[in-house]
Amino acid sequence: xxxxxxxxxxxxxxxxxxxxxxxxxxxxxxxxxxxxxxxxxxxxxxxxxxxxxxxxxxxxxxxxxxxxxxxxxxxxxxxxxxxxxxxxxxxxxxxxxxxxxxxxxxxxxxxxxxxxxxxxxxxxxxxxxxxxxxxxxxxxxxxxxxxxxxxxxxxxxxxxxxxxxxxxxxxxxxxxxxxxxxxxxxxxxxxxxxxxxxxxxxxxxxxxxxxxxxxxxxxxxxx
Numbered sequence: 001x002x003x004x005x006x007x008x009x010x011x012x013x014x015x016x017x018x019x020x021x022x023x024x025x026x027x028x029x030x031x032x033x034x035x036x037x038x039x040x041x042x043x044x045x046x047x048x049x050x051x052x053x054x055x056x057x058x059x060x061x062x063x064x065x066x067x068x069x070x071x072x073x074x075x076x077x078x079x080x081x082x083x084x085x086x087x088x089x090x091x092x093x094x095x096x097x098x099x100x101x102x103x104x105x106x107x108x109x110x111x112x113x114x115x116x117x118x119x120x121x122x123x124x125x126x127x128x129x130x131x132x133x134x135x136x137x138x139x140x141x142x143x144x145x146x147x148x149x150x151x152x153x154x155x156x157x158x159x160x161x162x163x164x165x166x167x168x169x170x171x172x173x174x175x176x177x178x179x180x181x182x183x184x185x186x187x188x189x190x191x192x193x194x195x196x197x198x199x200x201x202x203x204x205x206x207x208x209x210x211x212x213x214x215x216x217x218x219x220x221x222x223x
Contacts, residue, residue, distance in 0.1 A: 015210075017164035017195075018100070018120065019128040019203030023194065024055060036157035040149040041213060047144035049150040052132040052182045059130055062181055063123050067102070069177035070122050078137075078175040078189040088217070092210075099208045120195055121170035125205075127195035132178055134188040147191055154194055161176050164199035167192055 001009075030053060042048060054062050085093050098108075106113035124130050133151060135143040155165040172178065175190040184190060199206055 010156055012196035014155055014159040014165075015206070016166040017127075017197075017199045018125045018166060018205035019200040020125055020164065020195070020197040021200050022126070022128055023198050024128050025198070029161055029163065031065065032078050032161060033154060033157045033163070036160075037153040038147075040153045042146035042149070043139075046136075046139060046143070046146065048135045048139050049147040050134050050188065052134075052184075054130045054132075061122070062130055065181045066122050066171055066174060066177055069174040070119075075173040076176055077173045079172075079191065081156060081169070081173065088213070092213075096210050100205065103204045103208045105204070111193075118170075121168055122146065124168070124171075124193070125166060126200075127166075128197040129195070131181055131194040131196065132184075133191050133194060134184060135191055137187050139190050144189065144191055151192065151194065156219050158196055162198075163196055165194050165196040167194050 034051065038047065038049075100117065101107075101110075101114060104117060108116060120126075131145060131154065135145060135147040137143075139146075151167050155167060158165045169192050171193045172190050178190040178193075179186075179188075
């Protein structure tokens with residue numbers, strides 16, 4: 001298998017894991033993922049990302065802290081969330097949501113069921129580890145863009161080592177709680193978390209896969 005085929009196979013097999021086993025990932029495995037992810041390009045090689053990784057009791061403490069912030073109901077993200085989803089974006093988002101609900105047995109109109117699934121974002125779907133990802137505030141959108149590349153590389157490196165991930169924006173809606181928990185200075189933007197560990201492959205939430213649009217839907221061929 002050539003390098004392209006290897007990479008494409010990893011890209012196809014990666015998915016957003018929504019149910020994890022409690023087993024801890026070895027420190028050397030996590031370090032290997034981080035070393036691979038930091039090889040991504042960044043503007044002027046600024047490498048704007050910083051990562052805080054929780055394990056064991058610290059992950060449980062983070063779950064409790066974020067849960068308390070969510071209960072107060074006062075979201076305050078460091079960067080604005082999308083103004084809305086329309087057209088193709090709306091349809092893809094809806095399709096993904098209904099795939100999840102169908103997999104876990106939430107029927108249309110079951111608002112309590114959909115809310116229950118949504119709240120699992122804040123307990124990190126039972127993951128034993130969380131990587132909190134931040135970028136330098138002064139670098140603005142381009143720092144966040146570069147850090148997005150790091151996030152992608154992290155999930156792919158983890159997949160290559162048999163470790164499941166899900167990159168989550170929802171916890172970053174309560175960024176003050178993340179700043180407090182991790183001692184994150186105001187010079188940093190809390191962008192997202194990556195929950196990771198070993199997949200509970202028997203859980204129905206991990207039993208579906210999202211599709212990708214045909215090239216001609218999103219590529220403008222010129223010349």
